[in-house]
């Protein structure tokens with residue numbers, strides 16, 4: 537476990553929690569049911585609303601604590617830092633935006649990768665954090681995840697990636713972001729040919745170029761309940777095709793019904809269910825080829 541992980545988690549960094557998630561303070565309004573919820577009660581339930589089961593935002597660091605066995609996470613490629621190759625600016629220059637996001641979240645970019653144990657099974661593990669420029673994928677997120685896939689291939693580890701990327705490919709890095717989609721997908725194809733098992737876990741929100749690349753390429757695709765998952769947002773689609781969208785469009789439940797995802801798993805069950813899936817596929821993959 538990295539020291540930055542320990543300190544970021546222990547301090548609870550109030551700055552990083554202002555915009556999203558469970559803010560400091562005793563009470564929190566639930567985005568799902570609009571009720572005022574006692575924060576400690578939701579935290580004990582891993583950030584799930586006790587009234588309506590809405591799954592709140594979880595930071596990458598908290599996700600690591602929730603899914604991996606305590607103290608087993610070893611971060612890989614933590615030194616990779618984003619650059620501003622296009623000198624891009626929107627309301628603020630991208631280089632400044634990066635500095636602000638880094639200070640606010642304690643992350644260098646939107647992905648954290650490494651290895652750890654899930655109920656004593658060693659895995660290659662990646663997670664994206666929607667608090668960092670909407671969890672969007674630029675060159676660093678793409679490179680970290682690609683290296684993770686390649687190392688999982690070399691070390692023959694099950695691969696778990698939990699996506700919370702509402703931003704898709706990061707526009708601030710233009711084509712360099714878009715090429716990450718192909719780069720990771722190619723690495724995943726090699727991983728698959730080597731017989732690797734990839735479990736992709738989609739959480740709220742997973743959109744755009746992330747949904748359209750690695751997040752949809754799992755041998756098994758799990759999702760948290762009521763997560764927003766899709767490519768373009770509903771307003772864009774509605775404005776383009778000019779028809780009323782079906783009820784529940786782009787939710788986990790809708791996508792399960794239509795065969796896009798395999799299972800919906802509540803956060804409290806995620807760790808056990810990943811471990812079970814690894815065991816199940818392990819039994820099927822003695823010849824080096826995963827079951828799915």
Ligand SMILES: [Zn+2]
Pocket residue numbers: 566567568569570571585586587588589590
């Ligand atoms: Zn609620």
